[in-house]
Structures are given as structure tokens and as C-alpha cells.
Amino acid sequence: MVSLLVNGGDVTATRTTPQFLRVPNIEIYNAWIVRFRWLVLLLSKPLSILPRFIQRLVPFPPVPADEIDGFNGLAQMERIPRPRVLKSHLPYSLFPPQALRKKCKIVYIARNPKDVVVSYRHNMKIMPALFNYSGPWDTFYRTFVSGKLCYGDWFDHVTGWWKHKDDSNILFLKYEDFIKDQRETVRKIARFLDVQTTDDAEDKILEHCSFQSMKINPAVNSKMLEGGQFIRKGVIGDWENYFTVAQNREFEKLYAERMEGTDLDFEW
Template identity: 35%
Template structure:
């Protein structure tokens, strides 16, 4: 949601473009470009299926998501990453780019991560219980782990120029204020009407149905599950359906241990 918020603010609420260009093509993920090799294979997959032209075009366009193309692109660029700051360019904070780091309470994050696994790898994840996934996550066996080292790196940089550290929970609690804060950081001014329109556009019930962001095309291409959703509930506190009893004790102890000697406090959900 934050990526779409940023793109819309910077592009003066261009809802028309969104109808034809999915988020990943407007806001590519640099680690995806690095890890997936030749993304033109998406086009190869599309050629083996009977698909509408718009889905075929989306698949073919994945081939443009390369590091070389990102480097050559002109004008303002929008780039996402799940990588920790220490694995990004050493000139990260001297380049003049605006950097936004979105942190999320690990209890909700691990639940979301578990469901993302089911969306992208349904066959492999069907036999994986939530408890097993939680154990892998806290043992740093999942991609982009370890979570707390990732988080602490960003927290230490929170006062750097052009760097915004925010909590997912704060945005979801007051979406309009989150939009105001983001616009201020980006140096953009939105009228109250624009703010309200963006709040409506980002409303979770509408957002789930937005084909530009909900990865429906991946289901059409057969590389994601039609039984699961990429965008599920939004909000916070959903962890209570998964962490209870001994698991809740485990996760609270894990958080407390890892936040020792820091002043980082997660928002209450």
C-alpha cells in the first residue's frame, strides 16, 4: 500500500495510468531484478497459455525489469527493495534520493509472510504449518532474515537526511494522516479533496480488487495460487488468530530479547 501511496502522491493522483500499468512495472523491486535472472521467462510462460492480450502484455513487460534498464532509465525513478540497508549501495544516503523504510510488528509480519508463501508457492506451503513457519522465521531460515538486524539497521538511520522511518500500524490506524505525512516528506502539497480521494482509493476493500496491485495477473499466468490472496486483510492485530497459548509466550519473549538495549517500541494494535 505504501508504494502505491508514494507513486500516486508523486504523480498527482494519476489513477488513469494505473488502469494500464501494474505496480511492479511502475515501481520495480530491485532484489527481484537481481534474484530472478531473465524475467523474460514470464513472456515464455505466457506463450504457452491462451491468455487475454492485456495479461500477455504484462508478462512480456517483465523482461524490462533488469538492473541495466533501471540504470539507464531517465527522470524520477521509483524502486522498491526488501534488502537490509547494509546490502544496498554504500552511497545510499549520499545520493540525494528519498528513502522510506516501512517497519511492521513482527507478529503480524510473520502471519502476512506465511500467507504470501501460500500465494506464491501453494504446493510447497500446503504441508507447512504456521508453527513450523514461525520456527523457521525466528531461526533466521527465511529469505531477508534476520528480521531484527534488518530493523535495527534502519532504526539507527532514522534521523538521516531524506530518510523516513515509519510503522505500518500507524498508517493503517490513520490513513489520511499517513498520506499527509508522506506528502510532506516527499515535498508535495495535496488539497484536502486530493487527500480524501487517495484515502478512498487506498481503502483496503477497494485495494484488494485493484488489479494493478493485487497480483491477479500472476494467478492468470499460473505462477500464483487462485485459492489464496496476495492482499488479504490489511490493518493490524490479525496475529491473535495465530499466536496464542505457548506460541504467544514464545513470540513475546523473542521480541523482548531482541529489543533489549534499544529504544524501539512498536505501536500498540
């Protein structure tokens, strides 16, 4: 969405250039894959034809050739002309201080934690080159609640950025608000970025960023994803298909304790 806004709604790049190259993830770096690119390519070819359960037994799963460069986010960033659009999952405490000092504009998206844990597990299952998780729901839920997943504790992450929601260079948004009113979200981000929009440009952005469009966009649904699509449902409340009554009761109690003293709330 941000890419389209800064490019006047032109969807050419977002349909032809993989997202990880167009909007690199600044903290993604796999030294082994980057340094031994030739070896990864050599080994990936025979591995890719093996059954999935055998692939899990090797040190790393097959990585498509056009995906390898995505494992060096900083190198990708240097190749992009300004103004650059970057992404990150880092908490405020670990965010590059130079970016904060220079007042880089940051759009932070928060989503209700119940849907987050469901989506998180799904992503970890379909990204063999990054996670390759195959355990049960209950184990993943327990790990999420303990805050011991990649990028740390959800409560610390969200409240850490929420404390800076009034900073001039930070726009704090809720995923649920976007789902309910997508056009207003586009306009809010445009105002924050000082970008002028037209009704026609907004229409193009909304159509291109719809789930129906994103699902069939190969630049978004990467070939390295296995066992499911990255663009899956995007709905509010899918957690109800996973949480047990006991888990929901437990999580509601934890949420009340951890969010006490903040005025941040979510739609479940």
C-alpha cells in the first residue's frame, strides 16, 4: 500500500517485482545462505524434488534461486532508489536508532493477539527456509504466551510502539480498522506520508491490495512458501477456530493483566 502511494498508484512494480526485493526486510540476513550462495543453489536443486518429510531432515530446505537475495535485506535496501520503502518486525527497543533520530516515517500495524498467534503459526509452517514449524497448535500457543517466539513478547512489542504513537514520525494503526474501512486507512497513510491522492489512484490501490488480488499476485505469494498461501484469510476472529475455551479464558486474563494502564484495545 505504501509502495503504491509513493508511486502514484502505479501497480507495475508491485505486480512484477517480488515484495522481498521491492520492500526489503531490514533485519533479514542469513550469512550462510548469502556467503555460500553457489552451494545453496547447487544443493537446493536435488533437494526440491524430495518429499517434504525428507527435506526436514537436512540442515536447510531448498531455496529457490530468485529468493536467495531476499536473505540480505540491507544489501537490497542499498539498491533501492529514494524514497525507500522498507519493512521490519522489530520492537521499538531494537529498531535502528539512526532511523528514529532521522525521523524516518514509520507506519506501525498492530493486530489483536488472538488472530496474531493463529496467523503466526500458519506462517511458520509454510516458510521452510525460515522456520519449518510442524508442531501442534497447543505447543505453539504456549510458546506465544510465554513470549519466546521470534521478535519476542507480543505485549512488549505492541505497547513499546504504542508509547510513541504521538511521535510526529510514527503512525500507529490497527489491522482491524483497516479491514473495516480500507479507503480511510489509505487516506490516513497518505496524509501521514504527505502524499496527494486522487479517487482514481485510491481505487487502484484498494483493488490491488484486496485479498482477492493479493492471492493471485506472484510478487506477493512467494514460491518459497510451501503447504499453504501467505495471503490466507485476513479476517477478524479466525482465532475462534483454534482457541479452546480454557485457552481463551486464560488469554483474556493474561491480556487484562499485561495491558492494564494502557488505553489500547482491540476488536476480537
